Each structure stands twice: as C-alpha cells, then as structure tokens.
Amino acid sequence: MTGHRQRAQLAREAAHLAPGASEETAFGQRVFARGRGTVLTDLDGNDYLDFAAGTLTQSLGHCHPEVVDALTAQAARLWNVHDAATEGRDELLALLARLLPDHLDTYALFSTGAEAVEAALRVVQATAPPGRNRLAALRHGFHGKTMGARMLVHWDIGHQAFAGNSVLGYAPHCYRCPLALEYPSCGVRCAALVRAHIAEKPNVSALVFEPVPGAGGVIVPPPGYWEQIADACRDHGVLLVADEVLTGGGRTGSFLACEALGIEPDLVVLSKGMANGFPFAVLAGRADLLRSPAAAGAGSYASTYASNPLGIAAARATLGVIERDRLTERVRELGALLGERLRALHARYEQLGDVRGMGLLFGLEFVTDGHSRSPAPGIARAVHTTALDLGLRTAVGGHIIRLAPPFTLDEGELDDGVRILADAIERATS
Template structure:
C-alpha cells in the first residue's frame, strides 16, 4: 500500500502563507499539487502529480483482521456507525473493500488514515478526468454561486452544452434530452421506442449478459442479474458475442459469427420487435468485446427491418474505449444513445442523444416527456460541459487509445505468466480479466478474483470486481508511470494469491 504522500503534503500546508486552493475548495497555507500556481501541475490535462510509486517511501501491505475489517480503529468505527443505519445490498466491491475513503485527487484515493491507492476503477467508471479535476471543480463552484434549478427552463449554459455535444457526437445524433442517471436515461429511451412503435410491435430485443439498470423498465431487459429474472418477460433475447464462453460451442474465426446471425434472424422473423437495446461492449458482464463484424451485421439487419437500434453507452460513452462512442468504433449506427457515468466526471448526469426525426415525433414528445425535477440541472450541465471541454481540447480520446495499448500490453504479459487468467480483453481504458481454475476447463474462479481484488487493494490498487472478472477502467488522465505501477501491483497481487 502506498502511504502518506497526500497526507504529508497537506501537513506542509500549515507552514507557509495562506492561499486558496481552487480545486480542493480548501483554504491552505500553500497551493496543493492541483493549484494552477503549483509548478508540479501537469499541463492542461490534470495528470496525477504524485511521484512515481517506486520512489515513494513505505510501500507496504496493511494487515487486516480475519473479518476483513481494517485494523485501524478510525475506519472500523466509521463502518460500524454507518452499518447501524445503512440498508444491506451493497456492491461486492464495497463489501470486500472495508475501507473508508476520504479524499481523491487525480488517479489517487486517500483513506481515512492517509493511506493512498491508485484508482483503476475511476470511481465507478465515472471519473474520466480523475477525482476532483480542477476545471470541473471550478465550473461547479462558479455555477453553485449562480443558479441551481429552474426545472427544464432554458439557460445559456444548456444551449452551449448542446452545441458542444453536437461537435462530439455523430452528425445524425443531433437532438438531446438531459437526465440524471444511467437507468433513467435508458427508461427515457424505452419510452421513445414504445411511443413511436408501429401497432403490434410491442417487444424489445436485448442480449443475454446485457445490463441496463435497476429500474422497472430496464429490468425487463436484464436476464442474468440477481433478482431480475421475474421481470424479464417483455424482451426477446439475442446471443451475446461472448467468444471465450460461446453458448453455441463454436470457435473464432471459423464460427462465421453465428451469434450475430441468430440475432438478425430474431430481427427479421419476429414482426413484434420494435427495437434492440444493446451495450456495444458488455461492461457489467465482464467487459465482453464483440468480434469484428458483429455489430455491423446486426445494425444492417435492424435498418432493413425497421427496428430501432438503441445503444446503451452509459459506461462506454465519452471516450472510454478510444472513441467518443464505442458504437462508432464497432460499426453500429444507433438511432438513440444513452450516455451517463463519465460524461460529467462523476456528477450525476445523463444524456439521451437521438435522431431529430425520431425525438421530434409528436408521439415521442408530449408535454413533459423529457422533463423531471433534476434532469439537466445547471450544476450537472456545468460539470458535463467542463468535462467534455477538457476531453475535446486535450484530445483525451486519442490519449485513451495510446494508454489502452500500453495497458493491453501489460495485461497480455500477465496472461502469459498466470494460468488462472483465462482471458484478458478490452478496448481503450476498459479491460476485463477473467479468472479460471485452469485454462483447460475454463471453470470460473470467483474466489481467486475476489482474493486478487482485496490483495491488490492492500498493496495500493483499487479495481472493480464482479463474479470471476476483475474490471480495470483508470482515468483518461493517468500518467504512464502510474499505469505501469498499477499493472505491476496487479501482477504482484495475482502472484501472491496463486503462490
């Protein structure tokens, strides 16, 4: 675990004349490492300003008690206090972590005791620019002193944000509605589909292993998550492109994309299907990346048969895969796109982007159709606009491709070293590591994945874990040396678990 750098630097704040830190929203004795007056701030893109971890004194693993709770009394006390009132049902990652995080800067998180961690989960794929990016903090601070909520009434900032979106998105996606969360924007897309569907087209296509949220409408599209099965009655299933565990027991490249052909058959032969909702890369199911040609084939079938194509890019949109939309990269041409997570660098915000002729149809846009209490609130717009301006100005989508290749190289090397890694896969800065008992049987090994996740956390690396897959999604602004160090820690964690 990395210890003390952030905590030590803020101790130094007590020794010099007072200045206001614009990013930390603190009044400090000297500028923190994110202040524009600090010489250590990397130009323009808020790359992490910490020293290389290999030079940090005191990299060590903190010992834990048998229950998994932190040894330190401060963290244990906080967890106990919270548990008295918190409803159960937390994520697997949170249950395993048993940490109390107090601060984040760039790619580095600091817990209540001052121990630091590289965040290779980017919050929850939300911190595209890292934690507390100074330009996003400044934009939120300015807006917080001006205006918070006028329902869905126009503001100058909203008009400017729409123009920014129009520059970044494909030309045919030129009409936008704003929301607060990923599930909410998926629900909005479903309402558009249902309100514009021809008579008799009352079913919606989805993919096995897809995930689209936990609200009631979205749950009808999800057939694998715990507790969702009883709601999955109004959708038509297609086979996901899960080549490592092909449900048809075929192999690439001789399979001929049979999984895609079965989806296109559904589209062509079931006249009651109005739309196909899909994740271009299936993130929650373990970063399942489709083979070349999969989405091109399905996209063409949807156009030929009058079926709307709805891309759920809540996790992938905004540049995460090395293109602003993963559907662009993979050959799909959606009619509607749902965007959230990293669009506002962690602030709750979502966008439904679509074709003008679709979203302007009277049946799709009755009064109030795209209005809700917090949808498109000025604070969210400020955070999203600042985030996307940095992405555009600093060409961070290009940087994601470069860093993604570097990360992919590290993961390929780990795959060569460790037999428990059945497959590593990904695009840009979104990668999955699938753990197995052995490569011959490909038996999923969730116990190994959880042990690697917790060991990596003890060593100073935060990842995301679900089932037998560890997901990596670091910020776009991560420095190369921190990416290398994160990969090194991950390799050490796998080595310790499998020794």
C-alpha cells in the same frame, strides 16, 4: 489494510446502513476521504491508484480543477429550476453536437443512466408502428435496476417474474461461447442467430444493447458481429438503441464505442463519464424520433433533476477538456500499452483465463484452471483485496475484475498499477 479510523466509522455505520453494497465495497472495507487525479486517499491517510475511476466514471480523475471550478461557480449561482433553460445549457448542447455523430443531433438531459434508458424505451414505444410491440436485448446485458431496464434482460427478483415482452439474443462472448464454437471458424454464428430471432422478426421494434457489455465482463465483439446485426436491423426497420452509459464519452478510444465498431445507432444513452462522476445523463438521438409528437408531449423528457445547472456545468467542463486535450486519442495510446501489459500477465498466470478490452476499459476473467475455465470468484476477490492492500483499487464482480483508469493517467502510473496487479495475482494464486 483498513486502519482504525476507518474501522470505527464502518462500525458506526453498520448500525443503520442497509447492506447490499457492491462487492468491491463490501470486500474492500475502506472509507475514502479525498481524491486528486488518479489517486484516492482513505481516512487513515493511505493512498491508492484508482484503476476503477470511481465507478468507471472519473474520466478526468478525481477533483479535476476545471470541473471543481465549474461546479463551485455554479453552486454559488443556481441549483435547480426543474427543467427550465439555464445559462450555459445551449453551450452544452452545441458541444454535444460537435462530439457526437451528425445524425444524433437532438438531446434530452437526465441525471442517471437508468433514467435515460427508461426515456429511450418510452421513445421507442411511442414511435413504434402498429404490430411492432416487442423489444429485444442481448444476454449478459445490463441497463440499470429500474423496472423497464430489468425487463429487457429478464432480471427477476425474488418470486416475481417481469420478463415482459423482450426477446434475448446471443452476446458475442467468444471465451464462453454458448454454442460451443470457436472464432473465427464459427462464422460468427451468434450474430446470425440474433438476425434470425430479432432483426428479421416483424414484431420487434428495437434492439437495446451495449456495444461492449460492461457489467457482463467487458465482452468485446469480434469482427463481423455488429456488421451483420446492424445491417439486418436497418433493413428490417428495427431501431438500434445503444446503451453507452459505460462506454460513451471516450472510454473505448472513440467518443462512442459504436463509432469504433461501425454501428450507426438511432438512439444513444450516455452517463457515467460525461460529467466526471457528477450525476448527469444524456439521451441522444435522431430528430425524427426525439421530436416526434408521439414521443415529445409535455413532460416526456422532464424529471426532478433533469437539466439541473450543476450537472450541466460539470458536463460542460468535462467534455470541454476531453475535446480540447484530445483525450480520446490519449485513451487509444494508453489502452494499447495497458493491453500489452495485461496480455503479458495473461501469458504468465493460468488462472487469468481471459483478458479483453478496448481503450481504457478491460475485463480480467479469473478461472480455476485454463482447461475447465470454471469461474473462480474467490481468486478474483483475493486479487482485488490484495491489490487494495498494496495500493491499487479495481472493480470486482463475481469472477471478473474490471479496469478503467482515468484518461489523465500517465505511463508511470500505468506501469505502477500493472506492477501492483501482478503482485496481487502472484500472491492470490500461489
């Protein structure tokens, strides 16, 4: 439960802080004071296993010593000189080239995922042939809260509609198939419709997509989905723009989720885990796109905090550890164990309607009952807050709880986290 020191601070903040925090923050009512590895400590001294990894960002856990050392050393030397070259940036670019697929050999550096998504959209619009004046995206997608990112998925606010010119295709949501079909007898009909409505239209320039939609509930595509769509896009000249803000950097057990799913994107956006939670983002792509004179005019990839030395230092340290310690392999191993434990919970609790995931990224979908599959946000909220009181932090949104622990998790911590989660589900559903 929230202690008196936390309650006092939250009361002081309430006088001036605008509402609108995430559900997990609003429901949890915690003030975190410090973190080390997989453990967070609140202002009253209570400890929590962090199975949300910050905001799905702490690939190496909280305050990893090598990232702390890199940031501390850089902070004593230089913070910001706009987007000018600084010591070590060349080493980061070489590291990215080693970690990313060979064809993604050119990079622009930013500070947030949404900023890099907007840059990717500018590249597409600048290089698109005449007549290809429409973008495409997938339902249930999330690409940020900026205007261009919102327009992609038709996210209106208030009475203002800014759907723009984007075309939406079906995401591979097998548990809630919008076509009322069952996999595999469906023949992956959702992919066939994406092909027909997007990939084969002569006026679509690019499909912007999350390989595994995260905010939509960790929707893992079935075999055959991306194979159909990616090939059709390639055959019809539609660029593939992968939003790997959440999945990039090893979260799904390969450096890019696209690699595991057999997709060869033309542009990729990465951010959350790339610098272990420090603001940093990358737009990676084919040289002919990012170096095109139409897309690379003066200032095209510049912004106030782009290429800032602190972000570069944090990213070099984070990615260096991931490469050196072969943590993507560790993610696959731990992910297999976590999936096994979570599927056992799925078999025990009817209200845990679906469990899906890749690597160390899982979505738990809570429902009122297995037959109706009616979303149960109240149950998800109760599980989240109960788990927090028991010492486990998760990420909740609506009727979905997401789990994304740090790559440095050990098997004992994994079992402890699942045990607490099971206890929370038992209490919330009994």
